[in-house]
Amino acid sequence: MIEFQAVTKQYPDGTIAVRELDLTIEAGKITVFVGPSGCGKTTSLRMINRMIDASSGHILIDGADIMRSDPPVLRRGIGYVIQHAGLFPHRTVLDNVATVPVLTGVGRRAARARAAELLEIVGLPAGLARRYPAQLSGGQQQRVGVARALAADPPVLLMDEPFSAVDPIVREGLQEELLRLQADLAKTIVFVTHDIDEAIKLGDKVAVMRTGGVLAQFDEPAALLGRPSDDFVASFVGRDRGYRALGFLAATGLTLGELSLVELGGTVADARKALVGGWAVAVDEQRHAIGWLSSARLDTVDGAATVTPDLLISGGSLYQVDSDVGTTAGSLRNALDAALSSPAALGIAVDATGAVIGSVTADDVVRALAKARTAGEVPT
Amino acid sequence: MIAWLNDHWDLVFSLSGQHLYLALVPVVIGFVLAVPLGWLATRSGALRATIFYVFGFIYSIPSLALLVVLPVLLGTQILDPINLMAALTIYTVALLVRSVVDALSSVPWEVRTAATAMGFRPLRRFFSVELPMSIPVLVAGLRVAAVSSISLVSVGALLGVGGLGNLFNDGFHRNFIGEIVIGVVASLILALVTDAVLVLIGRLSTPWTRVG
Numbered sequence: 209m210i211e212f213q214a215v216t217k218q219y220p221d222g223t224i225a226v227r228e229l230d231l232t233i234e235a236g237k238i239t240v241f242v243g244p245s246g247c248g249k250t251t252s253l254r255m256i257n258r259m260i261d262a263s264s265g266h267i268l269i270d271g272a273d274i275m276r277s278d279p280p281v282l283r284r285g286i287g288y289v290i291q292h293a294g295l296f297p298h299r300t301v302l303d304n305v306a307t308v309p310v311l312t313g314v315g316r317r318a319a320r321a322r323a324a325e326l327l328e329i330v331g332l333p334a335g336l337a338r339r340y341p342a343q344l345s346g347g348q349q350q351r352v353g354v355a356r357a358l359a360a361d362p363p364v365l366l367m368d369e370p371f372s373a374v375d376p377i378v379r380e381g382l383q384e385e386l387l388r389l390q391a392d393l394a395k396t397i398v399f400v401t402h403d404i405d406e407a408i409k410l411g412d413k414v415a416v417m418r419t420g421g422v423l424a425q426f427d428e429p430a431a432l433l434g435r436p437s438d439d440f441v442a443s444f445v446g447r448d449r450g451y452r453a454l455g456f457l458a459a460t461g462l463t464l465g466e467l468s469l470v471e472l473g474g475t476v477a478d479a480r481k482a483l484v485g486g487w488a489v490a491v492d493e494q495r496h497a498i499g500w501l502s503s504a505r506l507d508t509v510d511g512a513a514t515v516t517p518d519l520l521i522s523g524g525s526l527y528q529v530d531s532d533v534g535t536t537a538g539s540l541r542n543a544l545d546a547a548l549s550s551p552a553a554l555g556i557a558v559d560a561t562g563a564v565i566g567s568v569t570a571d572d573v574v575r576a577l578a579k580a581r582t583a584g585e586v587p588t
Numbered sequence: 589m590i591a592w593l594n595d596h597w598d599l600v601f602s603l604s605g606q607h608l609y610l611a612l613v614p615v616v617i618g619f620v621l622a623v624p625l626g627w628l629a630t631r632s633g634a635l636r637a638t639i640f641y642v643f644g645f646i647y648s649i650p651s652l653a654l655l656v657v658l659p660v661l662l663g664t665q666i667l668d669p670i671n672l673m674a675a676l677t678i679y680t681v682a683l684l685v686r687s688v689v690d691a692l693s694s695v696p697w698e699v700r701t702a703a704t705a706m707g708f709r710p711l712r713r714f715f716s717v718e719l720p721m722s723i724p725v726l727v728a729g730l731r732v733a734a735v736s737s738i739s740l741v742s743v744g745a746l747l748g749v750g751g752l753g754n755l756f757n758d759g760f761h762r763n764f765i766g767e768i769v770i771g772v773v774a775s776l777i778l779a780l781v782t783d784a785v786l787v788l789i790g791r792l793s794t795p796w797t798r799v800g
Contacts, residue, residue, distance in 0.1 A: 280707045294701060307706055340799045
């Protein structure tokens with residue numbers, strides 16, 4: 209647990225970066241500091257490992273005031289991941305990861321063995337160990353950065369905009385990876401970002417800070433979307449927050465409808481008979497959806513012809529049922545998006561293997577939402 | 589000329605050895621001095637300006653003038669080889685201090701920050717991160733310093749300690765151009781070989797610069 213007690217950082221020129229910050233960061237959870245530039249989020253993070261010292265107030269880690277510890281020793285017990293990874297270009301990937309254990313006096317051989325394990329944990333092939341950072345992609349470098357921060361098995365991990373310099377697709381992969389790692393490791397993670405979507409996706413709790421270093425709201429992501437404390441938070445959380453809040457509601461109250469399935473290779477006449485409301489889903493042998501069949505399209509070809517892929521209309525997003533809330537799969541948001549993005553106005557529901565198990569409509573989602581509201585599951 | 593060379597191989601070799609010694613010992617000492625000075629210069633803008641100004645000024649003093657002044661400052665004999673080596677050391681420092689500052693400033697901010705955040709103390713961070721990352725720029729500076737030092741040694745011949753420069757002196761006095769040419773060629777070879785050795789050391793110590 210990390211406690212900020214009335215922490216203020218004022219620079220000699222009078223600028224106040226952080227003002228009277230009171231905050232308790234729970235152990236084993238991800239706490240995200242988010243806000244516009246100049247809001248003091250990075251300063252707050254760096255005060256935890258004394259890269260910056262507070263002007264007044266106290267920061268306690270597990271009850272001990274950090275000002276009583278020797279900064280280098282304190283830092284070796286706190287993992288740190290920085291934007292652009294900050295890897296040492298003159299050291300191999302393996303030696304980069306082994307850095308902190310070597311600093312703390314672990315033998316080089318043992319440190320490297322540990323480093324090799326960590327590369328595996330963060331999902332990097334062992335073949336990269338002997339390479340230099342310049343030979344890795346941005347996403348791989350950032351994974352090495354995470355492995356390096358974890359090498360000495362610190363209970364606390366500070367992450368300073370670690371994924372902001374990689375492209376959106378790689379970033380999403382890294383975020384998923386972090387959540388997966390965290391499910392195993394349960395570190396106390398403090399994560400800084402300016403991206404509210406990233407904050408909401410990763411944070412168990414999110415601290416929204418405003419310019420001038422003032423804490424605007426400290427809450428769980430669903431609460432942040434559901435009841436922002438003031439106009440600043442509401443505008444920072446952004447548009448579509450009602451829609452995005454659906455991402456935190458499990459689609460448990462949702463009943464799936466029927467869906468007509470057709471395999472490729474049959475005749476068009478048979479396919480026409482199978483249509484329900486003018487639509488059917490084409491599936492492969494594993495019941496994975498490969499597209500939609502519509503009466504409008506099938507009517508343009510002869511009934512004796514075979515159903516081939518060129519007759520298919522591409523579908524929308526899939527609603528995956530067996531998944532934990534937290535990522536959007538399995539949530540009302542996911543179900544609604546599947547319904548809205550489908551050409552047939554019917555969302556395709558799939559199980560964890562990707563096999564089609566039913567359909568969902570936008571009306572179903574709205575009804576499920578009403579049910580959740582009555583049950584008091586929607587924050588108001 | 590060839591005949592003279594055949595009779596004087598021993599002399600050319602021993603003068604070459606002396607030449608290298610006079611030129612390179614100051615480069616090594618100058619390098620060892622330039623690193624901490626350069627590091628100091630990166631600490632504050634005022635220090636940097638002062639150090640650059642002082643060494644810029646020293647570097648502009650003609651070598652012969654410096655060789656005449658140094659015995660007075662050092663309390664040495666005018667013909668003592670220490671004078672020449674001290675002068676060359678000063679020139680090396682003046683040349684390298686800038687390289688050291690450039691090299692240290694080129695270490696990316698996030699690498700330096702990451703090192704500090706991982707718990708490096710400043711001295712260890714300097715030797716395990718900043719200095720090794722500076723090698724490419726430092727080697728470039730060392731090459732200039734070594735070659736210029738090798739060429740400057742000849743000036744010492746006027747004071748009787750010039751290595752191959754003695755061949756120039758002797759050639760002038762005897763009006764024998766061949767001896768001068770041999771001196772020039774031999775000192776050119778020393779410079780080229782030294783430069784090649786430095787390039788090789790640079791390559792061997794920086795495998796990471798040739799990847800990616």
